Amino acid sequence: MKTSVVLFTSDLRVHDHPPLRAAVTGADQVVPLFVRDRHIAETGFAGPNREAFLADCLTDLDRRLRDRGGRLVVRSGDVVAEVRAVMAATDAEEIHMAGGVSGYAHARERRLREALERDGRRLHVHDSVITVLPPGAVTPAGRDHFAVFTPYYRKWSARSPRDVLGPPRTVRVPDHVRSEPVPGRDGVDGVSPGLARGGESEGRARWKAWLRKDADGYAEGQDDLAGDATSRLSPHLHFGTVSATELVRGARTREGEGAENFVRQICWRDFHHQVLAARPRSASTDYRTKQDRWRKGEAAEEEIRAWQEGRTGFPVVDAAMRQLLHEGWMHNRGRLLVASFLVKSLYVDWRVGARHFLRLLADGDIANNQMNWQWMAGTGTDSRPNRVLNPVRQGQRYDPRGDYVRRWVPELKDLAGAAVHEPWKLSKKERERYDYPEPLIELGEGLARFKHARGLD
Numbered sequence: 001m002k003t004s005v006v007l008f009t010s011d012l013r014v015h016d017h018p019p020l021r022a023a024v025t026g027a028d029q030v031v032p033l034f035v036r037d038r039h040i041a042e043t044g045f046a047g048p049n050r051e052a053f054l055a056d057c058l059t060d061l062d063r064r065l066r067d068r069g070g071r072l073v074v075r076s077g078d079v080v081a082e083v084r085a086v087m088a089a090t091d092a093e094e095i096h097m098a099g100g101v102s103g104y105a106h107a108r109e110r111r112l113r114e115a116l117e118r119d120g121r122r123l124h125v126h127d128s129v130i131t132v133l134p135p136g137a138v139t140p141a142g143r144d145h146f147a148v149f150t151p152y153y154r155k156w157s158a159r160s161p162r163d164v165l166g167p168p169r170t171v172r173v174p175d176h177v178r179s180e181p182v183p184g185r186d187g188v189d190g191v192s193p194g195l196a197r198g199g200e201s202e203g204r205a206r207w208k209a210w211l212r213k214d215a216d217g218y219a220e221g222q223d224d225l226a227g228d229a230t231s232r233l234s235p236h237l238h239f240g241t242v243s244a245t246e247l248v249r250g251a252r253t254r255e256g257e258g259a260e261n262f263v264r265q266i267c268w269r270d271f272h273h274q275v276l277a278a279r280p281r282s283a284s285t286d287y288r289t290k291q292d293r294w295r296k297g298e299a300a301e302e303e304i305r306a307w308q309e310g311r312t313g314f315p316v317v318d319a320a321m322r323q324l325l326h327e328g329w330m331h332n333r334g335r336l337l338v339a340s341f342l343v344k345s346l347y348v349d350w351r352v353g354a355r356h357f358l359r360l361l362a363d364g365d366i367a368n369n370q371m372n373w374q375w376m377a378g379t380g381t382d383s384r385p386n387r388v389l390n391p392v393r394q395g396q397r398y399d400p401r402g403d404y405v406r407r408w409v410p411e412l413k414d415l416a417g418a419a420v421h422e423p424w425k426l427s428k429k430e431r432e433r434y435d436y437p438e439p440l441i442e443l444g445e446g447l448a449r450f451k452h453a454r455g456l457d
Contacts, residue, residue: 003029003090003174007083007097008072009105011129011240012057013200014064014167018126019096024168031090031177032065034058035083036076039104045358048190049328053198053362055185057239060199062182070171073179080111087121090174094122098129098240101273102366103280131270132161132244135277145278147381152271153264161245192328195362196235203236211250218258222265223333225316226403230332231262234363237269244269272371275381283370284351286379293453294349303346306440307338308356310409313439315421316395317341319408326408328362333398339376340389345446347453350377386454388447395421411436 004027006020012034014020023030040046046054062072075082083095095116100109113123127134138155139145146152185191196202210231214221221229236242248266251259276282286292306312310321320334330338335357342353354373358364371380378385395418399405402420406413411434412420419425423436431438 001029002027003031003092005031005033005083005087005090005092005095007079007095008032008034008061009098009100009240010238011098012054012061013203013241013243014061014068015200015204016164016243016246017167018129018165019098019124020168020171021165022124022126023096024171026094029090029172029174030070031073031086031092031173032061032070032171033073033075033083033086034061035079036074036180036183037079038077039079045364047359047361047364048188049192049195049360049362050364052185052188052191052195053235053328054239055183055188056198056202057200057241058182059184060201060241064167064200065171065173068168068171070173071179072182073173073177074182076180079108080115083112084115084119086177087116087119090177092121094124096124096126099125099127099134100130101135101277102283106280128162128245130240130244131273132156132248132266133159133270135274145274146271147275149268149271149381152274153267156267156270157263161248164243164246164249192326192360194327196232196327196329198235198239198241198362200236200241203233203241206236207231207233207242207247207250211254215251215254215262216256216258219256219261220258222261223398225319225331225333225399226401226407228331232329234365234368235329235361238363238365238368269368272367275371276367282374282380283366287371287374287381288379288385290379290385290454292349292377292379295347295449300346300348303440304342304348304352306437307342307346307348311437312341313424313437314341314391314395315402315405315409315412315423315436316399317391319399319405322408324357324360328360330361331404333394335372336376337389337391337394339373340387341391343373343377344388344450345391345441345443347446347449350374350379388450390443392421392443409436 004023006023011017065072109125116123133156214229221227233242237244244266248263251262279287310318312318317338320330320338324330339353342348343350350373354370357369374380375382400418402418405420412423423434424439
């Protein structure tokens with residue numbers, strides 16, 4: 001009786017899962033395996049919000065496998081050691097897994113392949129599981145990746161995604177293979193109180209509801225902070241509870257600018273993944289250095305803490321940072337403006353912001369997080385390194401009635417309309433009544449600080 005193993009990583013679903021389909025088709029029995037990798041825990045990457053969201057995903061994956069006669073096998077420790085142990089215990093001949101893009105994913109795949117070759121077993125790595133197109137599927141002439149989004153988007157759009165696969169009807173798992181209990185989020189400390197639920201069931205329900213209700217208006221509403229009309233699928237994409245390929249194919253069944261704008265966002269995700277796959281070091285170093293002399297010292301540390309806690313004195317910045325603290329998620333427009341404030345107004349190293357985001361974001365993804373921070377810092381692939389987002393104008397444009405600010409900055413809930421974006425214009429007596437901090441910095445001072453450091457003054 002032939003047995004195969006499926007190693008789940010960032011693909012925690014049964015729908016549209018090429019490794020699972022290949023294993024079920026090619027073997028009599030399958031071991032669906034997830035290893036709680038101690039090396040990831042040691043790096044500090046596994047923040048409480050992602051741990052809780054992951055627990056939801058694993059619980060739901062186990063339930064879906066049990067609906068098909070199977071179950072999820074959970075182990076903890078070194079991935080290579082645990083895979084080898086499971087394969088030895090079940091006499092499995094081969095293992096299937098999705099390809100990753102980070103330096104760690106590449107190293108894990110290399111270690112697995114070398115170990116299994118010594119054992120006389122085979123590793124099958126499947127592309128187009130985590131992204132729509134695998135890194136390297138489209139490239140410019142003479143280079144290994146695209147560094148500019150628009151030509152990448154044109155080539156990417158001209159390629160048809162692979163067909164979407166249905167879930168397997170039956171998954172037969174060997175009875176004797178040992179598993180730890182599937183973890184639950186109740187055992188995770190420090191979780192944001194408003195963190196959304198994870199899992200394929202939740203992700204697919206959210207996707208279908210958004211496609212039915214909000215997709216057509218996405219082009220107009222995607223930057224509306226108070227409207228909150230985005231799909232909120234980013235954590236599900238990060239953990240692979242929904243398939244990026246299925247999202248693209250589903251969106252393209254609808255006509256209109258909204259659906260195509262959504263597809264463009266998925267393409268941005270593929271773009272960042274192909275950059276990181278080609279330049280793994282850009283997770284921690286400048287893709288294009290500007291020789292920045294980022295501010296350090298006690299004053300900078302105090303400003304960083306104020307930014308992290310949502311008390312900069314700029315209401316829309318503080319609202320976005322408080323949303324992050326409460327939900328483990330932030331609106332995309334908010335991410336751009338708080339990043340601009342940190343790196344351009346405070347002139348603080350983008351890595352400080354990227355680490356803070358990774359500590360709290362349920363969708364904290366190395367490719368998207370690091371490359372978006374570099375895009376805003378002007379050290380990434382973008383050709384406009386001097387882009388600066390004015391938080392007052394951003395608030396007035398994307399939260400014109402001030403509803404988003406009042407939702408997350410209750411100190412200002414009685415301040416009506418767009419005036420909420422400039423509370424420093426109130427009289428001294430009124431400012432005291434609202435008990436809200438003065439602006440951390442004059443915007444003109446921040447811009448001058450940035451220009452001087454970059455040698456642009």
